[in-house]
Amino acid sequence: MRRHLVEQLRKKGITDENVLSAIGTVPRHLFMDSGFESHAYQDKAFPIAAEQTISQPYTVAFQSQLLQVKQGQNVLEIGTGSGYQTAVLTLLGDHVYSIERQHQLYRYSMRQLPKLGYNAKKIVFGAGYKGLPEVAPFDRILVTAGASEVPKALLNQLAIGGRMVIPVGIETQEMTLIVRTSAKEFEKQKHGSFRFVPMLS
Numbered sequence: 001m002r003r004h005l006v007e008q009l010r011k012k013g014i015t016d017e018n019v020l021s022a023i024g025t026v027p028r029h030l031f032m033d034s035g036f037e038s039h040a041y042q043d044k045a046f047p048i049a050a051e052q053t054i055s056q057p058y059t060v061a062f063q064s065q066l067l068q069v070k071q072g073q074n075v076l077e078i079g080t081g082s083g084y085q086t087a088v089l090t091l092l093g094d095h096v097y098s099i100e101r102q103h104q105l106y107r108y109s110m111r112q113l114p115k116l117g118y119n120a121k122k123i124v125f126g127a128g129y130k131g132l133p134e135v136a137p138f139d140r141i142l143v144t145a146g147a148s149e150v151p152k153a154l155l156n157q158l159a160i161g162g163r164m165v166i167p168v169g170i171e172t173q174e175m176t177l178i179v180r181t182s183a184k185e186f187e188k189q190k191h192g193s194f195r196f197v198p199m200l201s
């Protein structure tokens with residue numbers, strides 16, 4: 001079923017072989033509530049605890065492809081959720097930090113990820129808007145909830161040359177890629193419309 005999902009993602013335009021291989025490896029069904037396990041390899045978002053969602057595999061693949069993670073880079077994810085996207089990131093890079101503000105999800109992912117052999121550097125319970133100043137700068141920052149605006153602290157924590165992928169908007173979100181080209185300059189690109197649960201204050 002996982003191989004079939006990977007083929008579907010290829011047809012939808014995902015070309016990054018590292019991303020496809022990660023999606024072909026991570027057991028998505030082990031990051032979902034038991035009632036939904038049988039749907040795990042459909043290309044759909046599903047409910048998880050605390051009224052949140054596990055992102056659609058296409059969205060996970062699309063964001064990961066835009067992010068271009070390489071081994072050795074410091075990576076920050078905002079919105080651990082189920083931990084599924086975090087697991088994908090740990091296969092792409094070896095220095096992954098992730099922040100989750102719902103305690104129930106934080107507790108779950110913090111246990112589930114190492115149990116399955118996906119070792120993030122740290123899963124943090126807290127408010128993603130502030131980033132992780134004690135670990136910054138980050139080469140890559142991925143936001144997996146819809147942000148009404150790009151948080152300043154996250155821009156400040158992006159390394160020069162670094163990339164941030166963040167869905168920006170209220171009802172629907174524009175997938176936005178931000179590249180920090182110098183201490184003061186950022187380039188923005190829009191990559192289509194998506195729908196995420198809101199980034200909470």
Ligand code: SAH
Pocket residue numbers: 052053054055078079080081082083084085086099100101102105126127128129144145197198199200201
């Ligand atoms: N990548 C996750 C996506 C979960 S949905 C997955 O595929 O399972 C978005 C997640 O962001 C939710 O778990 C939500 O609780 C979390 N979130 C929302 N606002 C946040 C914030 N300000 N800081 C950290 N996490 C946040």
